[in-house]
Amino acid sequence: MSEQRRTTIKDVAEAADVGVATVSRVLSGTGSASPATRERVLAAAARLDYRPSALGRNLRRRRTGGIGLLIPDITDSFYARLADGVLACAQSAGEPVMIGTTGDDPEREAELIGSLIEESVERVIAVPSGDGEMWGPAFRAGLGVVFAERPVRGREDVPAVVTDDRSGVRTAVEYLAALGHRRVAFLARHGQEQRVRAFREAMGALGLPVDEELIVRARATRDSAYAAAAGLLHHRSDLTAVLAGGNLLGEAAVLAARELDVRVPRDVSLIMFDDVPWAELCWPPLTVIAQPAQDMGYRAAELVLRQGRRTRGVVLPTELIVRGSCGPRR
Amino acid sequence: MSEQRRTTIKDVAEAADVGVATVSRVLSGTGSASPATRERVLAAAARLDYRPSALGRNLRRRRTGGIGLLIPDITDSFYARLADGVLACAQSAGEPVMIGTTGDDPEREAELIGSLIEESVERVIAVPSGDGEMWGPAFRAGLGVVFAERPVRGREDVPAVVTDDRSGVRTAVEYLAALGHRRVAFLARHGQEQRVRAFREAMGALGLPVDEELIVRARATRDSAYAAAAGLLHHRSDLTAVLAGGNLLGEAAVLAARELDVRVPRDVSLIMFDDVPWAELCWPPLTVIAQPAQDMGYRAAELVLRQGRRTRGVVLPTELIVRGSCGPRR
DNA sequence: CTGAAAGCGCTAACAC
């Protein structure tokens, strides 16, 4: 309540009867000080409940530590786990994390980047929504950035931590093919072109027909995902399996299937990217291509923290987890 | 890459051939400036891609804006939605958010509080894990704090945004009682004593027996929740319904029931606190007591931002959503 | 209407 002045280094210096520099040295462990002085300073600091101000320090050192985290939607289990990984690493490194959600909107992303620059954050981890341009200001400001989940076209020089989409998609398609499926649909999010390409490629490699109409894209919202899934299931009764590009799409597919009375896996097999807790609770339990989301976040944080010159990106493996949502072609 | 010096207000001043004070005035909209000067300053700022440093500003103004957010686990859908609400409000107010996860560990909470103080954050929203003591430093530092989801004993003066536990629990118990259940168990998280009390009270009010052995507590981890649920279901075959105090507990109950071949709702009815997306995907779809998590976050942010003297807390309503996990007593 | 100057809290030279 009381608007009392913050305790500063000067207060401690006076209380300990030394100069401010000495206090700074003792508290930051830099330089040397006689045991006696050290003791006095520590005691004074403790007594006054002194907390050095990061503001002052950062201003003086012209750097901030602190890492910015930009994700599309904290409510999406995948991004929440990613964020969790980042936090785990950052917190153990003692770095504060400034978080922002972009809603996959390039404009909001740009604003958030701007605000991170103002705050003098010097490293950022982002699941990018915009294209290379949005990131111009960040680089000009000298930010260290690492992309997560997806790279940005035209910024191949920026390290990115991603999952092995090609291999993940191939695994899924091969699994489906082995069950006899030929007409498989891909429910993708806008921006997952990498996976779409991988899908075509995998289908082709197995001699399966690629029907572009079976590749449906949705925006990253529940409504859009549901509409896409329902449309697909409703109009294309010839399809026999669907691969969902993310957990939101998978959820939508399950719901739409129930609504349209399409039985999984009897009528259509369903396999989804990203393993989430509910995949096991769902009925039937969902077969998934798991991605190490939390690990992805942790690695990204490590990368952005090390920030060595020539940091290379990382590609993380996926894993097929077979549960009960895929069956032989009907 | 290039470690170029950040563009400062001085650079802009020189470029526009005015004093730094004028630049400050123009850019912050304070004070007045002749249209011509204004123009020049704006142009120079734009040309140099100038971003005022929040560090300098905050240091000078001795305040930081910026709000800290402390939650137990960002991976838990409830807290993720809560965080989402906070972010929605904070971002629209242009306030940066510093986030930390406590893992419900008072010690980590204390550390995070300390780091928020160092960063000169001046407002914090927290789902508290520790007791009143942890918060001493925060108040002494003059932080404005608002608690979310749960209040802290001994800090009743701090505004809190919570759900109406008593009414939520009562609704659940009454619903169960109306279905004929008498032996209902409560699966709670440590720290949910408020709900436990409400449970006893509601049971008593309806003339149902309160068996303390049917009140089981778990820590906030999947493992602990599962152990608690499995233990309950395994040893107490006389129970006929269970109320789960949170989504992690509910998840555990579903899984344990399947494992032990207990049919829901035929063998036991299940009702869970907190509505999550998977409640609908689960089989059977879960009947829940919904809590407005995102709203809770938003309101907490509003509160901490207004920070009027004598801010009062808020109690949010719950809602019973009937799906398919409760049936008549067997 | 505008500029000069005094710090905000801190660290890093630089003296002693």
Next chain:
DNA sequence: GTGTTAGCGCTTTCAG
């Protein structure tokens, strides 16, 4: 070893 001092980038009197 330790104190003095000069800023980091910014806002805000205070003069002009």
